[in-house]
Amino acid sequence: MKLYVYEHCPYCVRARMIFGVKNIDFELGIIMEADIETPTKMIGKKMVPILQKDDGSYMGESLDIVHYVDQLDKPILTADADNKISQWEQEYGSVIFKLAVPRFTKADFKELETAEAREYFYAREEKSFGDLEALINMSDDFIQQLEPGLDVLAPLVKERARSDFEISDITLWPILYSLSIVKGVNFPQDVKDYMERVSGISNVPLLFDKVI
Numbered sequence: 001m002k003l004y005v006y007e008h009c010p011y012c013v014r015a016r017m018i019f020g021v022k023n024i025d026f027e028l029g030i031i032m033e034a035d036i037e038t039p040t041k042m043i044g045k046k047m048v049p050i051l052q053k054d055d056g057s058y059m060g061e062s063l064d065i066v067h068y069v070d071q072l073d074k075p076i077l078t079a080d081a082d083n084k085i086s087q088w089e090q091e092y093g094s095v096i097f098k099l100a101v102p103r104f105t106k107a108d109f110k111e112l113e114t115a116e117a118r119e120y121f122y123a124r125e126e127k128s129f130g131d132l133e134a135l136i137n138m139s140d141d142f143i144q145q146l147e148p149g150l151d152v153l154a155p156l157v158k159e160r161a162r163s164d165f166e167i168s169d170i171t172l173w174p175i176l177y178s179l180s181i182v183k184g185v186n187f188p189q190d191v192k193d194y195m196e197r198v199s200g201i202s203n204v205p206l207l208f209d210k211v212i
């Protein structure tokens with residue numbers, strides 16, 4: 001199977017995680033940001049992640065891919081989402097993306113390796129988020145808004161360490177993956193431990209080496 005992604009994309013991270021957690025072999029393919037044609041041929045629109053199954057057919061939508069891969073052998077994602085984690089994602093996801101997305105546009109990701117791709121991505125994200133430089137300049141305020149949320153998250157993820165890997169890990173961890181590109185965030189130790197532990201079992205590296 002081949003999974004097509006953008007490296008920065010948190011939805012793509014969801015799909016990468018299930019392969020890592022279940023230790024299933026797959027090939028990782030990168031689609032360039034300005035490439036409209038390739039994904040459109042596969043699933044009818046410019047969107048990733050896209051899974052190419054062994055029969056050659058394509059599947060989009062991160063959670064559909066996650067569940068498809070999970071059910072290939074002994075499903076592990078049997079529990080419902082943890083409500084407290086879902087609420088936390090709702091409450092703090094938006095400030096995390098205001099911090100992470102402007103940095104994604106400046107970082108060293110494979111899908112941004114050409115000037116055309118980076119320009120395309122910058123324009124795409126400005127359309128969704130507004131002035132990206134203004135967001136960068138507001139980083140201290142956003143970090144201040146976020147840090148109480150990380151304190152709320154600490155006991156929740158500590159608890160997660162005692163349970164099996166679940167769908168809430170698939171939805172929460174990519175948000176923390178995104179946050180790991182942001183310089184100057186004080187992660188409570190339990191959150192840092194969770195980020196590192198799930199990175200290990202998912203085989204998806206965090207972005208600490210790219211911090212901006």
Ligand SMILES: N[C@@H](CCC(=O)N[C@@H](CS)C(=O)NCC(=O)O)C(=O)O
Pocket residue numbers: 006008009010011012046047048049060061062063124
């Ligand atoms: N609902 C989709 C959302 C995926 C998504 O929004 N992917 C973004 C990249 S992070 C994308 O492909 N955006 C359109 C584009 O590249 O122009 C899923 O869960 O897979």
